[in-house]
Amino acid sequence: MEANSPNSEVHMAESPQIPIGVPTAARVYDVMLGGKDNYAVDRAVAEASLAIMPELREIALHNRAILHRVVHHLAADEGITQFLDLGSGLPTVRNTHEVAQEANPSAHVVYVDIDPIVLAHGRAILADNANTTVVTADIRQPAELLERPEVRALIDFDRPVCIILAGILHHLADDENPGQIVRTLRDAVPSGSYFFITNFTRLGDAPESVALEKQLLEQLGTGRVRTPAELAAFFDGLEILPPGLVPLPLWRPEEPVLDASTVDVRFMTGGVGRKP
Numbered sequence: 072m073e074a075n076s077p078n079s080e081v082h083m084a085e086s087p088q089i090p091i092g093v094p095t096a097a098r099v100y101d102v103m104l105g106g107k108d109n110y111a112v113d114r115a116v117a118e119a120s121l122a123i124m125p126e127l128r129e130i131a132l133h134n135r136a137i138l139h140r141v142v143h144h145l146a147a148d149e150g151i152t153q154f155l156d157l158g159s160g161l162p163t164v165r166n167t168h169e170v171a172q173e174a175n176p177s178a179h180v181v182y183v184d185i186d187p188i189v190l191a192h193g194r195a196i197l198a199d200n201a202n203t204t205v206v207t208a209d210i211r212q213p214a215e216l217l218e219r220p221e222v223r224a225l226i227d228f229d230r231p232v233c234i235i236l237a238g239i240l241h242h243l244a245d246d247e248n249p250g251q252i253v254r255t256l257r258d259a260v261p262s263g264s265y266f267f268i269t270n271f272t273r274l275g276d277a278p279e280s281v282a283l284e285k286q287l288l289e290q291l292g293t294g295r296v297r298t299p300a301e302l303a304a305f306f307d308g309l310e311i312l313p314p315g316l317v318p319l320p321l322w323r324p325e326e327p328v329l330d331a332s333t334v335d336v337r338f339m340t341g342g343v344g345r346k347p
């Protein structure tokens with residue numbers, strides 16, 4: 072295989088929308104998850120990140136596992152039938168629609184990502200699923216995103232919806248005002264809607280959390296590691312479900328977490344908020 076060819080079984084030609092010469096967050100995350108939809112530039116960034124924080128592969132799996140627990144809980148126990156998954160990433164093992172539709176086959180799921188590679192791969196796996204779609208859009212323009220016909224076709228904003236912001240807000244810089252983006256989304260959904268957010272966390276006793284931010288900002292252009300207080304501010308105006316904003320594996324674990332002191336457990340924080 073050529074050095075810069077896709078590691079994918081389905082060859083995807085380079086197009087202006089899918090640059091292979093610059094790394095993207097979706098494809099670097101795909102590397103961490105052991106996926107095949109990435110290029111040499113993405114693998115180089117991932118390797119540099121892993122050199123700083125070797126636990127990152129496990130952390131990515133924790134992020135997927137909490138997504139599954141949250142979506143299952145909301146679909147199975149809270150009667151949520153609509154999910155808007157923002158910064159959804161490349162399709163991987165057990166996607167949001169699979170978990171939601173297992174609990175409720177009529178659940179609607181809209182995936183949104185800025186990276187067109189997500190649309191290209193998502194379309195293929197969703198071809199025969201009328202209740203699920205993929206949209207290429209930028210959450211930094213939340214009002215436009217909410218008006219997209221493909222979004223409106225599946226999400227009824229008069230009924231409760233779950234907005235998923237898993238591992239995406241750390242790809243927004245402070246001056247892109249992620250807090251205001253969350254507020255715009257919060258104001259667009261009715262009472263009884265949920266927000267699920269996960270984010271990189273600055274750890275006072277783990278200097279690698281700061282080193283990783285520096286490396287990601289330099290090599291990927293995004294990757295903001297935020298303090299617990301900054302993360303809590305994303306939930307302003309929402310009622311946070313128990314157990315609160317916690318290290319990902321500690322959110323309603325299916326099996327006991329034997330050691331919660333490790334970096335792999337603590338580097339990402341997540342929680343679920345309900346709009347009152």
Ligand SMILES: C[S@@+](CC[C@H](N)C(=O)[O-])C[C@H]1O[C@@H](n2cnc3c(N)ncnc32)[C@H](O)[C@@H]1O
Pocket residue numbers: 095096097098100134135138157158159160161183184185186189208209210211236237238239242243
């Ligand atoms: C780390 S991945 C997370 C994927 C998935 N949400 C998860 O938690 O497993 C972050 C995703 O956010 C997307 N993203 C980054 N900035 C974005 C933006 N401004 N608008 C929409 N998507 C964005 C990236 O393309 C990438 O696919």
